[in-house]
Amino acid sequence: MPTISRTTKAVLAAGVLVTSMGVIASTATANSADLSASLEPAVLNGVDGGGTALVSVRGTRIDIAMVASGLLADAPHAAHIHFGADARHECPSATDDSDGSGTLNTTEGAPAYGPVRVSLTKSGDTSPASALAIDRFDTAPGGELSYERGHIKVTQDVAKAVADGLGVIVIHGVDHNHDGVYSGTVGSDLDPSLPTEATDPALCGVITPQD
Template identity: 45%
Template sequence: MRKAISSLAAAGVLGLSMGVPTTAAAASDSGSHSFRASLTPIPTNNVTGSGTATVSLSGHEVTVRMTVKGLLAGVPHAAHIHVDGMGTCPTAAAATNLNGHIAISTTDGMKSYGMIGSSLTTSGDTSPASALAVPRFPVGSSYQYSRTITVNNDVASNIRAGKAVIVVHGIDYDGSGKFTNVLGPSELDPKLPQVATAPALCGTLKAMPSKGAATRR
């Protein structure tokens, strides 16, 4: 598996968010807010895993915590905050014919969850340029992830507006226990199999009630 793709290729092939501010007022909100997503399987992709993600946002600083289980073991699973889409996860209607099989690729789902705004790597860069920085994503069927990163105006605005989506990638479509070429090459990087980049789990980040509001109830 390649270690990474160039930022130019990522921008050209993926149509990634390059950080242009869309809602300056929302992005300038320096208050601290918490958001949560339930990560559920992408339909048609033969995924049985699940997970949860929480995000604490203060200004442009984001602390992301994820707990994921039930994915393919022994391989890296790229994960991202997607923005500028419909703020939803794709339904089975988004599936296309991939090498003779019905499944949903990353680009098939982009109408729903949008472009990559931040890459949830374990170290180093977290921009869209690290979309496929394979060695820097969590590995394994189950893992816990926690990292504080800085996001741009566009990502911060999408999170506050309830339109940011967490997507975890990498599927075992044919039940072989490994990444195979069953769905052909990835449209994101033909040197990777489609199953390595196809979306596995997805969830929209929704605002959590403040402690004060919970106390009042």
């Protein structure tokens, strides 16, 4: 009968499975959570819309289903999961309009929701590198966005943050001047070659653990 050392007992008590081969699993890394987000209009940006997202986290895999309405029709809408360890883990407030322009751009919202962690593209890469992969985001036909994607691989840190309710979904792309297209003389804070309308936050929701 093998004896279990005091050290091993302590490790087991901490939730780590140890064998003679070493550590093979740790409950600390096994994220599992079912969450949802109620998407509301981003403050100051004049979107009359809303939506819902369902998010599941299993280990470092994220599955998401999302619907939204009231978006600028037939225009690409970048959508992301944002998270920042130093962020407030919430949607921006009017006081985040740091330049006092009366509208909120993506950078101004960062103290609330942090940087892009997952790009909710329809195909291909989902990393932050695809944050503005405009040709791979939903174009909201008729203003309605419908999105579903599974097996999104994220880092352990991002998986844990989302499972803990610290992630925020932001759908971008607004129409401040109501001309039906992304336009205007103000360049995007994310890509000066695009109008700020193309990237300003439209809808936002904190990904919250379900009861």
